[in-house]
Amino acid sequence: xxxxxxxxxxxxxxxxxxxxxxxxxxxxxxxxxxxxxxxxxxxxxxxxxxxxxxxxxxxxxxxxxxxxxxxxxxxxxxxxxxxxxxxxxxxxxxxxxxxxxxxxxxxxxxxxxxxxxxxxxxxxxxxxxxxxxxxxxxxxxxxxxxxxxxxxxxxxxxxxxxxxxxxxxxxxxxxxxxxxxxxxxxxxxxxxxxxxxxxxxxxxxxxxxxxxxxxxxxxxxxxxxxxxxxxxxxxxxxxxxxxxxxxxxxxxxxxxxxxxxxxxxxxxxxxxxxxxxxxxxxxxxxxxxxxxxxxxxxxxxxxxxxxxxxxxxxxxxxxxxxxxxxxxxxxxxxxxxxxxxxxxxxxxxxxxxxxxxxxxxxxxxxxxxxxxxxxxxxx
Numbered sequence: 001x002x003x004x005x006x007x008x009x010x011x012x013x014x015x016x017x018x019x020x021x022x023x024x025x026x027x028x029x030x031x032x033x034x035x036x037x038x039x040x041x042x043x044x045x046x047x048x049x050x051x052x053x054x055x056x057x058x059x060x061x062x063x064x065x066x067x068x069x070x071x072x073x074x075x076x077x078x079x080x081x082x083x084x085x086x087x088x089x090x091x092x093x094x095x096x097x098x099x100x101x102x103x104x105x106x107x108x109x110x111x112x113x114x115x116x117x118x119x120x121x122x123x124x125x126x127x128x129x130x131x132x133x134x135x136x137x138x139x140x141x142x143x144x145x146x147x148x149x150x151x152x153x154x155x156x157x158x159x160x161x162x163x164x165x166x167x168x169x170x171x172x173x174x175x176x177x178x179x180x181x182x183x184x185x186x187x188x189x190x191x192x193x194x195x196x197x198x199x200x201x202x203x204x205x206x207x208x209x210x211x212x213x214x215x216x217x218x219x220x221x222x223x224x225x226x227x228x229x230x231x232x233x234x235x236x237x238x239x240x241x242x243x244x245x246x247x248x249x250x251x252x253x254x255x256x257x258x259x260x261x262x263x264x265x266x267x268x269x270x271x272x273x274x275x276x277x278x279x280x281x282x283x284x285x286x287x288x289x290x291x292x293x294x295x296x297x298x299x300x301x302x303x304x305x306x307x308x309x310x311x312x313x314x315x316x317x318x319x320x321x322x323x324x325x326x327x328x329x330x331x332x333x334x335x336x337x338x339x340x341x342x343x344x345x346x347x348x349x350x351x352x353x354x355x356x357x358x359x360x361x362x363x364x365x366x367x368x369x370x371x372x373x374x375x376x377x378x379x
Contacts, residue, residue: 026040026042033058220257251357255355277358294358297359
């Protein structure tokens with residue numbers, strides 16, 4: 001796990017490097033031989049390695065020599081000038097990051113040294129994705145209102161007519177009347193599910209997210225995930241989130257259910273993690289206020305992964321790869337997340353799918369529940 005105390009003070013580092021510890025952007029310093037000489041706390045979190053461990057490594061211990069990041073470092077040294085690259089893929093047994101933006105610059109005080117800043121994609125890309133999810137949610141909301149108004153009443157008439165016909169019908173025709181009623185009931189259930197997308201006022205309070213997760217696990221453990229191994233890796237010092245408890249339960253229940261359906265029954269594993277991150281700032285829907293999203297909840301599974309062609313539209317209504325699925329679960333998640341002014345992202349490859357939920361803290365002055373969590377436990 002990354003160290004929480006940040007990099008150790010070093011007297012042989014250039015003046016000013018300790019100021020980099022306060023930056024929310026991952027920053028590392030490589031010497032002329034590619035050894036890590038400095039890493040700020042954001043870099044520790046980004047790489048998943050403490051600064052003490054990094055000090056024993058070279059960049060080529062983490063990434064192949066022919067990687068684009070290693071090439072960027074070589075070009076910085078050769079040109080003795082800053083160089084940037086975008087959409088990098090950092091793959092190795094110890095590191096897996098896609099869409100990384102990197103900027104390298106020479107360190108004049110240390111000949112051959114390169115200072116690197118790394119970002120997991122850009123804030124702008126995250127905001128664009130968030131806006132797309134909100135657009136999908138609004139489209140589903142409009143569709144729900146139309147369906148509720150235009151479809152429910154005719155459905156009641158069709159079902160009533162089928163019931164009347166059933167009383168005087170032959171045995172064969174009664175089967176058809178029953179079929180009509182069953183199909184009407186199925187359409188009505190779909191309309192009612194869509195009605196969950198309708199716009200309702202959101203009442204929020206300080207919520208202990210660990211209690212929400214444990215509640216979700218109790219539901220999952222007695223039903224759809226009873227056959228699976230579920231791990232909890234909680235940060236016990238995590239402050240409460242600012243949200244609606246019932247809707248947070250609904251969001252996380254959908255994510256855990258999706259994970260349970262994606263894994264193999266006997267080998268499946270789901271890991272729930274909470275952590276404090278620097279996050280990004282997003283506008284709350286319907287407000288000019290911008291909120292910090294430092295509270296992160298992840299739902300990770302070791303299932304088959306999500307097809308690449310589906311990922312871009314994953315949170316849109318009626319998009320599904322499940323047989324018999326209606327494609328509304330993740331669309332509802334996107335809508336509820338948007339209502340919270342929060343952010344949800346998905347990273348997926350075969351054997352590892354992660355849904356990452358970034359949530360806001362309560363405003364200053366709001367009464368907060370005491371944190372109660374277990375660091376690591378198997379359910």
